[in-house]
Structures are given as structure tokens and as C-alpha cells.
Amino acid sequence: MASELLALKKASGLSFAQLSQKTHYAKSWWERWVNGKQFPPRHAVESLAGLCGTPSAQLLGLWDRAQAEREAGGGPGAGAEPDEGGAPDEGGAETADSPARGRRSRFLRWAAVLGPVLVGGALAAWFTLGLGSTSAAPRPSPSVKVAGPQTGCKGAACEGRDPKKMNCGADAVTVRTGSIPKDLVIELRYSRACQAAWGRISFAEIGATVVVNNSDGAAQADVVHFDRDVYSPLIAAPDDGSVWVCAALPKDKARSCTGRFIPSQEED
Numbered sequence: 001m002a003s004e005l006l007a008l009k010k011a012s013g014l015s016f017a018q019l020s021q022k023t024h025y026a027k028s029w030w031e032r033w034v035n036g037k038q039f040p041p042r043h044a045v046e047s048l049a050g051l052c053g054t055p056s057a058q059l060l061g062l063w064d065r066a067q068a069e070r071e072a073g074g075g076p077g078a079g080a081e082p083d084e085g086g087a088p089d090e091g092g093a094e095t096a097d098s099p100a101r102g103r104r105s106r107f108l109r110w111a112a113v114l115g116p117v118l119v120g121g122a123l124a125a126w127f128t129l130g131l132g133s134t135s136a137a138p139r140p141s142p143s144v145k146v147a148g149p150q151t152g153c154k155g156a157a158c159e160g161r162d163p164k165k166m167n168c169g170a171d172a173v174t175v176r177t178g179s180i181p182k183d184l185v186i187e188l189r190y191s192r193a194c195q196a197a198w199g200r201i202s203f204a205e206i207g208a209t210v211v212v213n214n215s216d217g218a219a220q221a222d223v224v225h226f227d228r229d230v231y232s233p234l235i236a237a238p239d240d241g242s243v244w245v246c247a248a249l250p251k252d253k254a255r256s257c258t259g260r261f262i263p264s265q266e267e268d
Contacts, residue, residue: 002036004062005048009034012052023047024181028205039070041185041202043177054080064173071169131161137195151194158234160220168234175266176258180249184208188245188258192235199245200231207250215241215260239264 009019009030016034019119021028025044033040045063049056103164149170163169168191175197176188183203190197199212210233211221220233237243246257 002034004059005040005045005157008048008054008059009021011054012048014051018096019051022051024179026183029183038089039066041177041187042067042174043179043185043187045154049119054112056134069077069116071172094188094260110151149193153194153196154236155195155238158219160233163189163191163194163196163198163231163234166194166196168196168198174260176244178245178256178258179249181229184247184249186245186247186256186258187260188212188243189231190243190263191264193238194234195237195263196234197237197243198232198234199247201247202229204228204230204247205250208247210245210247211255212245214238214243236260236263 007175008165013104014022016027016030023030023044025047029044031039032038034057042060042063045059046056060171067206069102149167151168151170153168158166158168163172169189171189171193172189172191174187175190180185180186184205185202187200187202189200197212198201199210199215201208201224205228206224208224208225208230209221210223210230210232211219212235213219214235214237216236216238218235220235220245222230222232224230232245234244240262242260242262244258244260246255248255
């Protein structure tokens with residue numbers, strides 16, 4: 001992910017100070033993300049793509065795959081985001097991916113792109129040369145159904161439970177984002193397998209709060225007790241209901257919230 005951000009920064013011609021002026025992120029955070037010292041939030045990647053006039057879909061796709069790899073690996077430390085696979089501990093500082101892991105991630109991305117091309121080329125050559133002809137009719141390939149991730153709860157049964165322990169991070173995506181200038185980042189995380197959601201705040205300070213709400217009137221909250229990150233317990237996210245996340249700084253009654261997410265309107 002860092003290499004893509006570095007390429008975009010160079011193409012934009014903007015300094016870290018200029019990036020800070022054009023976004024709500026401090027220049028120190030841009031320096032860490034671009035140089036691979038910390039994994040960037042999804043909203044920051046989308047902001048940089050917008051500044052450079054680059055379509056964000058492909059870049060966000062790379063972010064989603066990198067985040068999925070981090071979730072699959074599982075991050076060490078107490079209070080970590082639910083099975084974020086190398087993502088920052090939600091109760092601790094974010095750490096940079098190792099060089100070996102970065103190389104493996106890039107290899108997997110190239111393999112995903114080139115694999116179908118190479119296989120398609122080989123099959124075309126096979127039939128062009130007549131090597132694939134046969135008098136027998138081809139057998140239809142059996143359909144394969146891929147099961148979703150195994151989770152520990154679903155819907156209302158997830159209320160108040162830890163998303164990491166319930167394995168809701170296995171298919172989770174960030175569906176809404178927000179911020180409190182300059183650094184605090186708010187994320188609404190959603191798991192289709194669990195039919196549940198939770199809130200996460202990053203780059204906060206001790207005493208900052210995060211609250212996840214749904215249209216049924218339920219709410220779950222947590223407070224940053226140490227370091228700069230925390231995530232809330234789970235809340236049910238029914239298909240036709242809405243969920244959203246709010247956050248507030250210590251001793252500040254004003255809250256900043258994300259937009260509402262309705263699963264039935266946005267799921268494939």
C-alpha cells in the first residue's frame with residue numbers, strides 16, 4: 001500500500017505539509033503512511049486519490065485486499081481490532097508491515113492479475129493447435145459453493161459482544177468514515193456474516209469516546225483508556241435498519257458522526 005501512496009504523492013508534486021493543508025490529516029501521519037511506517041485508514045487513501053485526480057476504485061480495492069490480509073494474520077496485543085490481520089492494535093500504536101510481508105502481498109496481487117491471463121493464453125494455444133480436440137463431449141464443471149466465514153454470533157445475538165472473539169472481522173469492511181480535525185478518524189465497520197457492526201476510532205487521545213448506534217435504538221460504546229485507538233462492542237445491523245458511529249473528544253459535548261449505513265440498500 002505504501003508504494004502506491006508514494007507513487008501518487010510523487011505524481012501530485014505535493015509536499016507532506018501541502019497534503020496536510022488539503023486534507024484533515026497532519027503531515028506527520030502522511031509521512032508515516034507514505035513511507036510504510038503505519039498502515040493508512042481507508043479514508044486517507046481515498047482523499048489522496050481525489051487530490052491527484054485518480055479514480056479511487058482500484059486503489060481502494062488494493063486497500064481492501066491489504067486490510068483482508070492483515071485481518072487474516074491476526075494482530076498481537078490487547079484491544080486489537082477484530083482479527084485485522086496485522087492491523088494496528090485498537091489499544092495500541094499501529095506498526096508497519098514487514099518487508100517480507102510486503103513482498104508477499106505484492107506477489108499475491110500480481111498473481112491474481114496475471115494468473116487468469118496466463119491460463120487463458122495457454123488454453124487458446126491448446127485449441128488453436130488442435131491439441132484440445134476430442135470426440136467425447138466435454139463434461140460440465142460441477143458448481144462450487146463457497147461458504148462464508150465461521151462466526152460466533154449473528155444479528156441480535158451479537159449485541160455487546162467482542163467483534164474479534166466472534167470472528168466478525170473475517171469479512172468486515174469499513175462502510176462509513178468521519179473525522180474530528182485534525183487527526184481523529186472515525187470508522188463504521190460492518191460484517192455481513194455476523195449481520196452486525198461496530199465503531200472504531202484511531203489517532204484519538206485518552207478519554208475520547210466512540211458510540212455505535214442502530215435504528216432500533218440500541219447503542220454500544222467504549223473509551224480510549226490508553227494509547228490512541230479503541231473499538232466498540234458489536235451491535236445488530238438488520239438488513240432494513242440503519243447503523244452509524246459517533247465520536248467525541250474528552251470533555252467535549254459536541255459529537256461528530258458518520259453517515260448512516262443500510263445493508264439492504266448497499267449489499268451486492
